Amino acid sequence: MPDPNPAALEFLLTRRSRPAKTLIPPVPTAQELTPILTAAARSPDHGKLEPWRLIVIQGAAFARLADLAETRGRALKLDEEQIAKGRAQYDQGNLAVAVIFSPQDSPKIPLVEQRYSAGAVCLALLNAALAAGWGANWLTGWPVHDADFLREGLEVTAPEEVAGLIHIGTERMVPPERPRPDLDRITTWLSA
Template sequence: MSLENPAALEFLLARRSRPAKTLVAPAPTRDQLMPLLTAAARSPDHGKLEPWRFIVLEKGAMPRLAALTEDCGKALGKSPEDIAKGRSQFDQGQLAVAVIEVQRPSEKVPAIEQTYSAGAVCLALLNAALAAGWGANWLSGWAIHDRDFCAQALRLAENERVAGLIHIATEGSAPPERPRPDLGAITQWVSE
């Protein structure tokens, strides 16, 4: 049995995130989102620890998160520009999946590998959404790296943090292509 999948490779060679600010309604329904979450959960997971989980932020949660971003930004002394940028992903958001890294005690799997696994889940979810025909973007920002914001907004435990917010909705406008890395400059070949 051949594992070759030219269509999947062609998709990966042409994939392009869609800016979150260009995503419009409708967003996926819960039923439409489940296969995307299933695909993401198939990411590499050394030790079968499942060092991640999902929090789906639906449209109704976005105003609360935007207001909390503003409150936390003011408490942190953020500039009005930083606050506006931080809350914009919630003001404009249709649906986002917070991929939560969950650090689990393990003698065999170092913490950094658990972090990498959570990052792999973010990329897998992003690519699954794009492959399913949705617009999608992986965002972070100062708010999701703030422990107080995460505790209030998402009720995260001490061993948890946000690996990324994957915004998923309908593509409102096609983004232009952007420059890609020069493979010759970033690739080293070792033969001996």
């Protein structure tokens, strides 16, 4: 007979990301962030390869990354709206954790499984931050798909990639609920 955890299940059934642009200080201290990072590091990891690492972005790093996003957007000849959107994520940030997909050589564990593990870290980090009472949001955006932005801004080089930026802070407003998937439409039951 299973040993249910109703509080955990209720949390998962009602969890809701908070838009990053609505998150304000205060943000978690290093001491408050450590158990959130620890929870994320317990994600499924076939082969115990740890095909991911974490970069905590805070303070003046946001201004530097915002300027770099604008510079890279202009170098890439993006339109003003794209540049502004890429810059805004960093202009508005106060604390974020970049989950870096860091593939490992393995004859047994395919890269796709390693990539899924990095995605699992993103979701675990997001949920751990929410469970700890913070607002949190998982984003990417065009800058993290630009090799020069990654190299200059985060010291990330191929074959590494950003799986996600998890913004964490104090929510200034509770967002309205949004439509959820229709389980009957997306679920198939196989019994034979």
